[in-house]
Structure formats: C-alpha cells, structure tokens
Amino acid sequence: MRDVAVVGVGMTKFGELWETPLRDLFAEAALACLKDAGVERGEVQSAYIGCMSGGLFVGQEHLASILCDYAGLNPMAATRVESACASGGAAFRAAWLEVASGASDFVLAGGVEKMNDGADATYCLATAADQEYEVYHGVTFPGLYAMIANAHMHKYGTTPQQLAAVAVKNHHNGTMNPHAQFSMEINIETVLKAVRVAEPLGLFDCSPVTDGAAALLLCPVEVAKELGKPLVKILGAGAATDTIALHDRADLAAIPVVGRAAQRAYEMAGVKPKDVDFCEVHDCFTIAEIVCTEELGLFERGRGGPAAAEGLTALDGKRPVNPSGGLKSKGHPVGATGCAQLVEVYQQLTGRAGKRQIKSPRLGLAQNMGGSGGSATVHILEVNR
Amino acid sequence: MYGIVGYGSYVPRYRIRAEDIARQWGADAEAYKKGLLLEEKTVPGPDEDTITISVAAARYALQRAGIDPQEIGACYIGSESHPYAVKPSGTVVIDALGLGPVCHVADFEFACKAGTEAMFVAYSHVKAGEMKYALGIGADTSQGAPGDALEYTASAGGAAYIMGGDNVAAEIVYTYSYTSDTPDFWRREGEFYPRHAGRFTGEPAYFHHVLNATRGILELSSMKPEDFRFAVFHMPNGKFPLRAGKILGFRQEQLEQGWVVNLMGNTYSGSSPTGLAACLDVAKPGDQILVTSFGSGAGSDSFIIRCTKRLAEIQRKAPAVRDQLADRRIHLDYGKYVAYRGKIRMNVT
Amino acid sequence: MISPRYHREIPQRYRLEAAKCTGCGKVLFPPRKICPQCGGEAFAPTVLPTRGKVVTHTTIWIPPAAFEDQKPYVVAVVELENGVRLTCMVADAPPDEVTIGTPVELIFRRIQKESAWGVLQYGYKARVIPA
Numbered sequence: 049m050r051d052v053a054v055v056g057v058g059m060t061k062f063g064e065l066w067e068t069p070l071r072d073l074f075a076e077a078a079l080a081c082l083k084d085a086g087v088e089r090g091e092v093q094s095a096y097i098g099c100m101s102g103g104l105f106v107g108q109e110h111l112a113s114i115l116c117d118y119a120g121l122n123p124m125a126a127t128r129v130e131s132a133c134a135s136g137g138a139a140f141r142a143a144w145l146e147v148a149s150g151a152s153d154f155v156l157a158g159g160v161e162k163m164n165d166g167a168d169a170t171y172c173l174a175t176a177a178d179q180e181y182e183v184y185h186g187v188t189f190p191g192l193y194a195m196i197a198n199a200h201m202h203k204y205g206t207t208p209q210q211l212a213a214v215a216v217k218n219h220h221n222g223t224m225n226p227h228a229q230f231s232m233e234i235n236i237e238t239v240l241k242a243v244r245v246a247e248p249l250g251l252f253d254c255s256p257v258t259d260g261a262a263a264l265l266l267c268p269v270e271v272a273k274e275l276g277k278p279l280v281k282i283l284g285a286g287a288a289t290d291t292i293a294l295h296d297r298a299d300l301a302a303i304p305v306v307g308r309a310a311q312r313a314y315e316m317a318g319v320k321p322k323d324v325d326f327c328e329v330h331d332c333f334t335i336a337e338i339v340c341t342e343e344l345g346l347f348e349r350g351r352g353g354p355a356a357a358e359g360l361t362a363l364d365g366k367r368p369v370n371p372s373g374g375l376k377s378k379g380h381p382v383g384a385t386g387c388a389q390l391v392e393v394y395q396q397l398t399g400r401a402g403k404r405q406i407k408s409p410r411l412g413l414a415q416n417m418g419g420s421g422g423s424a425t426v427h428i429l430e431v432n433r
Numbered sequence: 434m435y436g437i438v439g440y441g442s443y444v445p446r447y448r449i450r451a452e453d454i455a456r457q458w459g460a461d462a463e464a465y466k467k468g469l470l471l472e473e474k475t476v477p478g479p480d481e482d483t484i485t486i487s488v489a490a491a492r493y494a495l496q497r498a499g500i501d502p503q504e505i506g507a508c509y510i511g512s513e514s515h516p517y518a519v520k521p522s523g524t525v526v527i528d529a530l531g532l533g534p535v536c537h538v539a540d541f542e543f544a545c546k547a548g549t550e551a552m553f554v555a556y557s558h559v560k561a562g563e564m565k566y567a568l569g570i571g572a573d574t575s576q577g578a579p580g581d582a583l584e585y586t587a588s589a590g591g592a593a594y595i596m597g598g599d600n601v602a603a604e605i606v607y608t609y610s611y612t613s614d615t616p617d618f619w620r621r622e623g624e625f626y627p628r629h630a631g632r633f634t635g636e637p638a639y640f641h642h643v644l645n646a647t648r649g650i651l652e653l654s655s656m657k658p659e660d661f662r663f664a665v666f667h668m669p670n671g672k673f674p675l676r677a678g679k680i681l682g683f684r685q686e687q688l689e690q691g692w693v694v695n696l697m698g699n700t701y702s703g704s705s706p707t708g709l710a711a712c713l714d715v716a717k718p719g720d721q722i723l724v725t726s727f728g729s730g731a732g733s734d735s736f737i738i739r740c741t742k743r744l745a746e747i748q749r750k751a752p753a754v755r756d757q758l759a760d761r762r763i764h765l766d767y768g769k770y771v772a773y774r775g776k777i778r779m780n781v782t
Numbered sequence: 783m784i785s786p787r788y789h790r791e792i793p794q795r796y797r798l799e800a801a802k803c804t805g806c807g808k809v810l811f812p813p814r815k816i817c818p819q820c821g822g823e824a825f826a827p828t829v830l831p832t833r834g835k836v837v838t839h840t841t842i843w844i845p846p847a848a849f850e851d852q853k854p855y856v857v858a859v860v861e862l863e864n865g866v867r868l869t870c871m872v873a874d875a876p877p878d879e880v881t882i883g884t885p886v887e888l889i890f891r892r893i894q895k896e897s898a899w900g901v902l903q904y905g906y907k908a909r910v911i912p913a
Binding site for chain 2: 792796797850851852871873874876889890891892893902904907912
C-alpha cells in the first residue's frame with residue numbers, strides 16, 4: 049500500500065442555497081478543488097462521491113453519472129457512496145484505498161447533499177435508523193440522540209448546560225468560517241430556552257438542514273511532492289459498523305462504533321489521542337460531540353460534558369474540537385459533511401484557516417458518523433513542514 | 434350447559450367531564466348532568482380504536498378463561514365505529530390474539546346492539562355444537578357531533594365474551610330478540626356524524642324494544658324481576674336504563690352495579706356488555722343476571738345468565754370494570770379532546 | 783402501498799414472535815438469518831414476555847408527519863424480563879410518569895395510519911405499570 053496525500057480541497061458555502069441544484073453543488077466543489085490542486089479535469093482517474101439520499105431529497109439517483117457529467121468529469125470512473133451521515137467519510141476512505149492500492153494516481157473524494165428542495169427532511173433522515181423497529185414507532189433522529197443524552201445524563205450526571213456549551217462554542221467558531229451556514233454568537237440561555245425538539249434536546253442542540261458540497265483530491269505522496277504542495281499525508285484511516293438500532297447496543301450512553309473506528313485509525317497512524325492537535329467531530333447534536341470526544345479518547349468516559357463546559361474543547365483550549373464551527377454552525381449537508389470535515393483539517397494543517405487558525409498543528413483528526421452510531425470513519429492527517 | 438367461560442372489559446384512561454363540554458358551548462353544565470345523569474365519559478387515546486379496544490378486552494377474557502386461543506372457532510366484533518368502512522376488524526383481532534387461521538370471522542353492526550349480536554351468535558355456535566369456543570366482542574369509539582347532546586355521552590370502551598361448554602362461569606339460560614324498523618338514529622354512508630330523531634328516540638324506539646324484549650324473555654323463562662340479583666339495560670344516558678328498570682319492576686339495588694354510564698358515558702356496542710362485565714366482577718355462584726341491549730334502527734337482545742362456582746375462580750384474573758373506571762384517570766380539556774377525537778382538520782397528507 | 787411489508791411484520795408487531803438461537807440461547811427480535819452472538823444459524827420459535835422496564839426515553843415534541851396528532855409523546859427503549867430490548871412509544875403517558883427504571887408492559891395499539899386512505903398499522907406500545 050502506498051502512502052497517500054491530499055493535494056487540494058474545495059467546498060461550496062453551506063446553507064439554504066435556493067439557486068443551486070444538486071448537480072451544480074457538486075460541480076462547484078469539485079472544480080474549486082481541482083483549481084486548488086492545480087490539476088486538470090482530464091488527469092483525474094476516479095471519483096467517490098458521498099451522498100445520503102439524492103433519491104429521497106430530490107428524486108435523483110445514479111449520481112455517479114449525473115454529478116460527473118455536470119462537473120465535466122465524464123468519462124472518468126465514479127461511484128456514489130452511501131453510509132447515511134458518514135457517506136462523506138466513507139467516500140474519502142474509498143478514494144484513499146484506490147490510490148493506496150496503486151490502481152489510480154488522482155482520485156477525487158467528495159460529498160454533496162441538497163436538502164432544501166422541499167423534501168420532508170425529518171422523513172428522509174430517519175431512513176438512517178431502523179425503519180421497522182425504530183422509525184415505525186415514531187422515533188425521530190433527534191429522538192434517538194435524546195435517548196442517548198438521557199442515558200448519558202443518568203449515568204454520568206451530564207447536564208443540559210454542558211450540552212449547551214458545545215453549541216455556544218461551535219457557533220463562536222462558525223463566526224470565523226466564511227463557508228458556515230450560521231455566523232452568529234449565541235449563549236447558554238438561548239440554547240436552554242429554545243423550542244423543544246426531543247427532551248432534553250432543543251432546536252439549538254440540533255444541527256441544521258443544509259445544502260452544500262465539499263471535495264478533496266488525493267494522490268500518492270510522491271506525486272504530491274512533484275506538485276510542490278505542502279505534504280499532507282493520510283496517516284491513519286479507520287472505519288467500523290455497529291447495530292442499526294440503538295436498542296441493540298449494550299451501553300446506551302456510548303457510541304462504540306466511533307471508538308472502534310478511532311482505535312483502528314490511531315493504530316495505523318501509530319499515534320495516541322493526546323498526540324492529535326485538533327479534531328473535527330460529528331456534532332449532529334450537542335450530545336453527539338460530547339459522547340464522541342469520549343469515544344475518541346480525548347476525555348475519560350463521562351467527562352465529555354464537563355470538558356466542554358470548562359472550555360477544554362475551545363479553539364484555544366487544550367483539545368480544540370470543531371474549529372470549523374462543527375455541524376452545528378457550519379451546517380450539515382449530510383453526504384458532504386465527512387468531506388467538509390477533512391477540508392477543514394487540511395486547511396488547518398496548511399495554515400489557511402484564517403481567523404480560526406490553530407497554532408502550528410501537525411496532526412488533525414476527522415470523525416464522521418452515520419445514523420445513531422451505525423457506522424463511522426476516522427481519518428488522521430499529518431502535515432510535514 | 435353453555436355460556437360464558439371467560440370475559441374481559443377494557444376502559445381507556447382518558448376522560449372528559451360534562452362541565453368541560455358545556456363550557457365550550459356556553460351550555461348549562463348542571464342541567465346536562467342532571468338531565469343525563471352523567472358526570473364524565475371515557476375518551477379513546479389517539480392510538481386507540483375499536484380494534485385495539487377489542488384486543489385489550491379479549492386478552493382479559495382469555496386470561497380469565499385460561500384456554501388455548503387456537504381452540505376458539507369464531508370471532509365476532511360488533512361495533513358502530515369499525516376503523517375501516519371496508520376491511521374487517523375481526524382479522525386484525527384474531528391475528529393479534531393468536532386465533533386462527535382456522536377461524537370464522539365476521540364484523541357485526543347494528544348501532545349499539547352490535548356487541549350483544551356478536552355474543553348471541555358466538556353462544557349459538559357453541560350451543561349447536563359447531564365449535565368448542567367462540568368469541569363475541571362489543572366495542573366502540575363513537576363520535577358525538579360537536580355541540581349536540583350526544584357529545585356528552587358518546588364514549589369508548591368494550592367487552593369480550595368467550596362462549597363455551599367447559600368450565601362455564603356464567604350459563605346463558607335464555608336468549609330473546611325483538612326487532613322492528615324504527616328510524617330513531619342513523620348515519621348515512623359518507624357522513625361523519627350520526628343523526629337522531631330527538632324525542633322519538635325514547636318511547637317508540639328505546640323503551641318499546643327494551644321493554645318488549647325484557648317482558649318477552651321473562652315470559653319465556655317464567656321468571657320475575659325478583660329472581661335476579663342484577664339487571665343491565667343499554668345505557669344511552671343515565672336516565673333511560675333506570676326508568677326502564679323501574680317500569681319493569683326492578684329495584685334500584687339491582688340496577689346499580691351494571692349502571693356504569695354516569696362515569697363512562699355510552700360505549701354504544703360496549704354499553705350493556707360492559708354493564709354485564711361489571712356485574713360478573715362481583716356476582717356470586719347462583720346469582721342471576723338479566724341483560725337487555727338496544728340498538729337504534731331498532732332492536733334489543735335479551736339474555737338471562739346464571740353464575741356458577743367457576744365464576745368465583747376467574748373473577749380476579751383480570752382487571753374489574755369499576756377498578757378501571759376509577760384508576761389513574763387522565764382528564765382532558767375540550768381542545769385536547771377534539772384533537773384526540775379527530776375533529777380538528779389537521780394538515781396531514 | 784405498505785401492504786406486503788406490513789403483512790410480513792405482523793407476527794412480530796402483533797404477537798411479539800421472536801427466535802431463540804439453539805446454539806447460545808440468545809433471543810432475537812425480530813428473527814434473523816444469523817445469530818450475532820455465536821454465528822449460529824438454527825433457531826427455535828419463541829414469544830417475548832410483555833413485562834419490562836424503561837432503560838432510556840425521551841419526549842418527542844417535533845414528530846414526523848404521521849405522528850403529528852399524538853404530540854408530545856414519549857418513546858423509550860424498553861428492556862423486557864428476558865433481556866431483549868426494543869424501542870416503542872409509551873402510551874397514555876404524561877411525560878412525568880416515565881423515568882429510567884419505570885416498569886412497563888407491552889400492549890396492542892394503533893401505531894400509524896398510512897394517511898387518510900391507506901392501511902391502518904398496528905403494533906406494540908408500552909404502558910406504565912402502576913406501583
């Protein structure tokens with residue numbers, strides 16, 4: 049297996065993009081990525097594009113064909129990848145494997161979702177859960193995470209204020225991200241008093257409904273050197289699956305699929321959690337960020353809440369989490385998120401994160417998760433200055 | 434000997450008080466309560482219907498009967514509010530209970546008499562030797578039109594009776610039916626609420642059929658009111674059954690136990706079956722119970738029932754009617770009530 | 783049109799029919815092709831007990847369209863007496879009646895309506911067992 053590098057990134061603004069259809073969203077991100085890499089369209093040999101459900105959101109499947117068509121990438125090989133909200137991370141993993149295997153030199157990893165074209169987003173997103181044994185009974189996505197939150201609060205004493213601290217931090221980071229959907233500060237009060245969605249989660253504990261796309265270009269490390277790019281290497285890659293239904297997991301106050309994927313990534317990279325300088329974590333809900341920081345080994349079990357409240361995960365904290373603003377303020381176009389997280393990691397490692405730049409990071413981690421914890425990918429990138 | 438080997442009744446948890454309905458329409462609550470002799474009525478939850486009520490009542494009946502559901506050869510549901518206009522309630526009920534597939538199933542309807550029809554036919558099959566056991570259920574979640582008098586009384590509930598010849602807990606000694614075409618209350622296809630002919634629903638409809646059916650069964654059996662510990666008459670409101678009982682020569686004490694309407698409302702096809710269940714809950718071996726139902730349109734079914742020693746063995750195996758009527762009630766305001774009853778035009782696909 | 787899928791689920795939804803792995807004894811609900819615990823592929827039919835307790839729960843304030851008329855409602859993960867867990871609504875439950883550890887029993891209720899013209903869908907819900 050060859051060592052693989054990221055040599056260019058691109059993403060659209062995330063938000064309610066009324067003027068842009070699915071097919072153009074991906075084109076925008078892909079073309080920006082290729083320009084950033086300085087690589088011609090014709091040189092790209094393959095693409096893996098994450099998208100949770102073009103079919104349910106806009107009635108469009110066969111995305112390999114249409115998305116490459118509209119990005120001027122035909123007749124290149126392409127595959128649409130789906131793993132619910134982990135589609136982007138799964139697409140990146142597949143792209144990495146195609147380059148690492150030696151089969152291709154330039155592979156595009158992207159993700160896209162068009163959620164605001166009038167579909168019932170609650171219904172579409174619920175297909176990431178067990179249709180017959182969870183969703184049939186009236187459980188929603190926020191409902192599943194709310195049940196994880198209640199279990200976590202019962203077991204460890206996590207408080208609604210600690211959940212709120214995550215949202216406040218991520219909104220603050222989002223004000224420094226020009227691509228973010230929301231660019232506004234909020235406070236704990238706002239979060240606690242927001243409209244209830246599924247107890248204890250309110251509107252501000254939940255990531256929004258977003259349109260957007262992100263893309264990265266991968267190639268072997270040797271080729272990256274030839275291109276004269278900063279050397280950002282994929283040091284560790286891990287993935288795992290777990291039960292689809294929350295009720296089939298032994299510990300409801302945990303999301304073990306993340307721990308497993310992380311362990312595999314750390315092992316491959318030969319690093320420990322404390323070696324990582326910052327993480328992009330899948331905060332589909334505030335509780336998700338708290339539990340995932342525990343699964344990633346950043347904090348002990350049950351300590352994720354206090355850590356957030358104490359500022360340990362702030363931009364200038366000991367363990368910065370979601371410098372991009374996270375899913376909460378950057379937005380969560382489902383299939384794009386995994387790639388957008390990796391775009392942030394790349395920008396941070398190459399010193400291009402503007403006002404939200406973390407000081408000289410060497411290792412960055414991106415964790416992407418599907419459903420209530422049915423699948424996850426973790427990637428660790430390293431920059432060699 | 435053939436009769437009831439198991440019985441069960443189900444009462445929903447939700448209630449609405451007469452005062453809260455009266456307040457909505459600016460009516461005189463006390464006048465309604467006195468006129469109808471009714472305090473509050475049951476309301477089905479938004480996830481309840483005739484099918485779910487039938488299953489709940491029948492499960493209690495199975496608990497009391499202690500038989501293998503597979504031995505039940507027929508299942509009849511009588512209701513005025515079957516959830517489908519076309520598709521049987523009975524098929525869902527048998528699959529939920531584990532009866533069938535070798536089972537005869539039919540849905541009955543005849544306004545409020547449909548429950549006793551189901552019981553009547555179930556009993557007849559067993560008595561004729563056609564099958565070992567048969568299940569007859571009366572259950573309803575009927576609607577009263579907003580602002581109409583029936584809104585105070587139309588309620589939800591049901592009772593189930595397993596008929597058989599082994600271990601009979603209450604023998605059905607006589608049956609009698611009296612029917613004629615009397616248009617006192619009806620609902621046309623496509624209409625949401627029923628209509629009634631006002632005072633015509635009294636003498637020529639309810640009283641004519643209830644009195645004639647009861648007198649008929651008393652004559653058939655050569656019995657007198659004194660021979661009964663309990664008498665149950667269909668309860669469209671609190672007053673009619675008490676008056677019918679009095680006219681026929683029954684005393685207040687005989688009528689009280691089965692008189693559930695003041696706390697429950699009129700559960701239509703579930704009305705006299707629930708009243709009967711309330712009596713069976715406390716009856717002793719040897720007690721005789723007279724039941725006369727009434728269904729608009731119109732007709733009455735009468736039964737004379739004699740309790741056996743077996744009844745004492747099975748009474749406590751499932752919840753009693755009056756315990757359910759008293760237990761952990763959830764009172765709704767008018768807004769929540771109409772929302773649960775589907776009277777609000779929601780914006781759903 | 784939900785009919786074929788709905789009909790197939792009736793033994794589980796109406797009668798709680800499950801499968802017991804003949805290798806390790808794990809009870810699977812719904813039944814599956816392979817036991818996740820021991821990899822066994824032979825099963826004996828069994829039925830779930832109806833009593834259990836709440837292991838986590840939430841109150842849904844913003845429901846999917848099909849459940850709009852029932853909001854707010856409580857959903858829970860219930861652990862039955864034999865260790866099997868499932869997810870369902872808690873019926874007739876004012877939210878403050880349900881906490882982690884509340885004893886419940888499974889009952890039969892209507893779960894959904896396939897809009898105004900479709901099939902009525904039934905199944906299990908939990909109900910609080912009073913102390």
